[in-house]
Amino acid sequence: MKSSTAKLPLHSSSRLLPRRILNRVFALIYSAAISALFYHHGRTLLRTTTTATFLSFCTSLTMFTSDIILAFMWLNSQAFRMNPVSAQPFPENLQQVLNRPEDFPALDVFICTADPSKEPPMTVAATALSAMAYDYPAEKLSVYVSDDGGSELTLFALMEASKFGKEWLPFCRENRVMERCPEAYFGSGFPICNYETQKIKEMYENMKTRVENVVERGYIADEHKTSVQTEAAKAFGKCAKDFTFQDHPGVIQVVAETSKDKDCAGCSMPNLIYVSRQKSQTSPHYFKAGALNVLLRVSAIMTNAPIILTLDCDMISNDPSTPHKMLCFFKDNLVKPNLAYVQFPVRCHGLNKADIYGSEFKHPYHINPMGMNGLLGPDYFGTGTFFNRRAFYGGPSSMIEPEISELSPDYIVKRPIIDQAILELAHQVANCDYENQSMWGSKIGFRYGSLVEDYYTGYRLHCEGWNSIFCNPKRPAFLSEMPISLNDVVTQTKRWSVGLLEVTLSKYSPLTFGTRLLGPLMAHCYSYYAFGPIWSFPVMVYAVLPQTTMLNNISIFPKVSDPWFFMYTFLFIGAYGQDFLEFILSQGTALRWWSDQRMWLIRILSSDLFGTLEYISNHMGIAARGFNVTNKVNDHEQRKRYDEGKFEFGVSSPMFVPFSTVAIVNLVAFFGGFLQVLRGRDLDEMFGQMVVAGFGVLNSWPVYEAMVLRSDKGKMPIKITIISLVLAWLLFVVISFLSRM
Numbered sequence: 001m002k003s004s005t006a007k008l009p010l011h012s013s014s015r016l017l018p019r020r021i022l023n024r025v026f027a028l029i030y031s032a033a034i035s036a037l038f039y040h041h042g043r044t045l046l047r048t049t050t051t052a053t054f055l056s057f058c059t060s061l062t063m064f065t066s067d068i069i070l071a072f073m074w075l076n077s078q079a080f081r082m083n084p085v086s087a088q089p090f091p092e093n094l095q096q097v098l099n100r101p102e103d104f105p106a107l108d109v110f111i112c113t114a115d116p117s118k119e120p121p122m123t124v125a126a127t128a129l130s131a132m133a134y135d136y137p138a139e140k141l142s143v144y145v146s147d148d149g150g151s152e153l154t155l156f157a158l159m160e161a162s163k164f165g166k167e168w169l170p171f172c173r174e175n176r177v178m179e180r181c182p183e184a185y186f187g188s189g190f191p192i193c194n195y196e197t198q199k200i201k202e203m204y205e206n207m208k209t210r211v212e213n214v215v216e217r218g219y220i221a222d223e224h225k226t227s228v229q230t231e232a233a234k235a236f237g238k239c240a241k242d243f244t245f246q247d248h249p250g251v252i253q254v255v256a257e258t259s260k261d262k263d264c265a266g267c268s269m270p271n272l273i274y275v276s277r278q279k280s281q282t283s284p285h286y287f288k289a290g291a292l293n294v295l296l297r298v299s300a301i302m303t304n305a306p307i308i309l310t311l312d313c314d315m316i317s318n319d320p321s322t323p324h325k326m327l328c329f330f331k332d333n334l335v336k337p338n339l340a341y342v343q344f345p346v347r348c349h350g351l352n353k354a355d356i357y358g359s360e361f362k363h364p365y366h367i368n369p370m371g372m373n374g375l376l377g378p379d380y381f382g383t384g385t386f387f388n389r390r391a392f393y394g395g396p397s398s399m400i401e402p403e404i405s406e407l408s409p410d411y412i413v414k415r416p417i418i419d420q421a422i423l424e425l426a427h428q429v430a431n432c433d434y435e436n437q438s439m440w441g442s443k444i445g446f447r448y449g450s451l452v453e454d455y456y457t458g459y460r461l462h463c464e465g466w467n468s469i470f471c472n473p474k475r476p477a478f479l480s481e482m483p484i485s486l487n488d489v490v491t492q493t494k495r496w497s498v499g500l501l502e503v504t505l506s507k508y509s510p511l512t513f514g515t516r517l518l519g520p521l522m523a524h525c526y527s528y529y530a531f532g533p534i535w536s537f538p539v540m541v542y543a544v545l546p547q548t549t550m551l552n553n554i555s556i557f558p559k560v561s562d563p564w565f566f567m568y569t570f571l572f573i574g575a576y577g578q579d580f581l582e583f584i585l586s587q588g589t590a591l592r593w594w595s596d597q598r599m600w601l602i603r604i605l606s607s608d609l610f611g612t613l614e615y616i617s618n619h620m621g622i623a624a625r626g627f628n629v630t631n632k633v634n635d636h637e638q639r640k641r642y643d644e645g646k647f648e649f650g651v652s653s654p655m656f657v658p659f660s661t662v663a664i665v666n667l668v669a670f671f672g673g674f675l676q677v678l679r680g681r682d683l684d685e686m687f688g689q690m691v692v693a694g695f696g697v698l699n700s701w702p703v704y705e706a707m708v709l710r711s712d713k714g715k716m717p718i719k720i721t722i723i724s725l726v727l728a729w730l731l732f733v734v735i736s737f738l739s740r741m
């Protein structure tokens with residue numbers, strides 16, 4: 001007999017109907033305007049071929065090409081808008097299917113770190129601790145930390161964290177703490193009044209000091225004051241000779257083991273395993289994707305949980321009930337039988353009020369995934385994702401068996417993780433030549449071939465017939481950090497541009513391969529990202545051409561009195577207006593929207609441009625591909641400037657040159673145009689160009705400020721200012737020369 005509660009749903013998927021209808025109607029109207037634009041372009045081109053000067057003809061042709069690219073990207077972006085769906089879990093109803101701890105599926109958490117100098121071991125440890133503290137049966141939970149930096153400091157931090165965890169985990173359970181990352185809990189600012197909290201805070205501070213001292217010194221081996229130091233040193237000691245981060249044997253160390261380690265309340269601790277895969281300069285290691293594949297195998301040997309959570313080392317858990325929320329989707333196999341992963345959004349802490357670098361990434365991390373939810377599901381973000389382990393072994397109906405049966409997702413592990421045979425096999429599958437001539441990275445596991453292994457892996461899984469769900473609960477499931485200096489920001493997205501181009505220009509391009517396997521809408525969603533770097537052409541054109549030609553008496557846009565002017569206005573305001581509305585509707589503020597659109601322009605003029613150059617030089621073999629790990633350490637003064645909302649330039653990065661040049665061009669054009677009007681030139685014909693230049697000036701404000709008004713360390717380096725001035729001057733000279741031809 002079914003109980004009445006058995007009918008309670010585990011989650012809801014609501015179609016955002018009003019938005020869907022409005023989006024579709026607007027898309028129709030907007031596409032009519034785009035058609036009109038091309039009709040207008042056609043006429044202008046015909047006219048300029050016969051009558052006008054060489055430069056006007058080139059200008060019209062360039063504007064036409066730019067608008068084709070813009071229209072193509074607009075078309076791609078519409079796929080996100082056709083069927084947005086928001087999914088909410090109901091963990092309170094989960095008891096109907098799961099009520100005893102034994103019913104819960106095992107969960108393996110993967111945390112990646114790569115460089116202790118950019119990713120503080122304490123951050124890694126805090127992330128691990130926050131995952132170990134999940135409200136989940138401890139015997140079913142294992143946390144694996146992959147350390148591509150091969151650093152004893154990271155291992156030491158984990159050992160300390162695990163020791164502290166024996167107090168922290170029961171404390172969290174008893175006090176129903178929500179912030180299970182101690183740093184977040186003690187840093188949240190509320191007064192600590194009771195003795196118990198005070199005591200645990202002290203323990204935490206002491207532990208942190210111990211770790212930070214060792215990290216500052218850079219090694220642990222010399223004096224083994226504590227047992228933890230001795231143990232960490234021992235794990236590395238056996239292979240310390242010639243140990244470098246690029247060349248070393250595999251180190252796998254069980255830091256906590258559930259059947260042996262108990263917390264101070266006598267309950268089991270979850271497993272905590274440190275894994276530093278073998279590295280050799282002669283074998284490719286495939287960056288993060290390679291690290292994740294090693295974790296897939298090592299965890300298969302040790303625990304083989306059917307569900308896997310992947311996390312970046314700075315992605316702390318902010319809600320202990322997240323695994324329950326994820327299970328609401330995995331336990332309901334009616335809605336999406338081929339569910340490969342549940343993606344939670346990336347949300348950041350520590351952003352300043354205006355979020356000057358737009359690192360909320362509202363579109364890729366919040367708005368677009370809702371759009372994909374109504375199709376096959378969101379792309380994979382690389383972090384905050386719960387996977388069905390089976391998804392890494394071929395399509396839903398075409399399972400691929402791995403080389404050894406112990407790696408199969410159905411294999412049941414019968415021995416404890418500290419068993420000698422288990423440890424030996426685990427080391428074996430973490431060897432750097434293990435994958436030679438295998439299907440790892442091509443058909444099994446995380447996929448190789450792109451620096452955005454996350455996007456690429458999700459894409460290939462969708463192509464194999466899997467689907468995914470985007471789940472965005474009110475309380476953020478995870479909190480992550482974003483870089484706070486502009487150079488780090490644009491370096492991060494430059495890597496993304498390179499990685500995306502690697503997909504776009506491969507035989508798996510979303511536009512061809514994707515359309516065949518996913519259908520047009522999903523393929524357009526993936527194309528929107530894959531073709532992202534080509535924004536740099538039209539944006540570059542709009543950023544300099546209308547401005548430089550205006551000062552040479554070439555008009556590009558229709559006169560204000562011309563009815564065609566209205567069409568341009570509509571296209572501009574329509575696109576920005578829709579973007580603004582979407583941003584606000586997903587809990588955004590107007591201030592942050594402004595930063596977001598400004599950073600969109602800055603990123604295109606730095607990351608996308610330089611990413612394209614880097615892709616080309618990688619391809620021609622001039623430079624080696626590399627995964628430049630984002631810096632997660634920042635000094636106090638930098639943080640202060642960031643909190644005040646100031647852009648951090650500081651270093652002489654060539655990536656600052658294009659947008660600095662553009663800033664100068666726009667300023668000169670705007671004031672030059674203004675002077676021309678004062679001298680009696682007709683404003684009517686140059687109004688459009690003045691608006692574009694004015695928009696450029698408004699967006700460039702932080703650049704001007706950094707060039708002339710600031711004197712702090714984050715100001716624009718004088719070298720960049722001079723190069724940009726010269727380049728801007730050259731641009732005007734060239735255009736004015738061409739205009740006389």
Ligand SMILES: O=c1ccn([C@@H]2O[C@H](COP(=O)(O)OP(=O)(O)O[C@H]3O[C@H](CO)[C@@H](O)[C@H](O)[C@H]3O)[C@@H](O)[C@H]2O)c(=O)[nH]1
Binds near residue numbers: 115288313
């Ligand atoms: O050889 C490597 C390089 C990186 N990482 C780890 O990968 C994660 C992400 O690296 P990060 O430098 O923070 O890059 P982000 O650009 O911030 O990361 C985003 O973009 C990456 C793809 O470029 C994805 O892998 C990430 O999940 C996604 O959050 C970090 O935990 C690193 O430790 C490794 O384990 N091995």
Ligand SMILES: [Mn+2]
Binds near residue numbers: 312314630
């Ligand atoms: Mn990161």
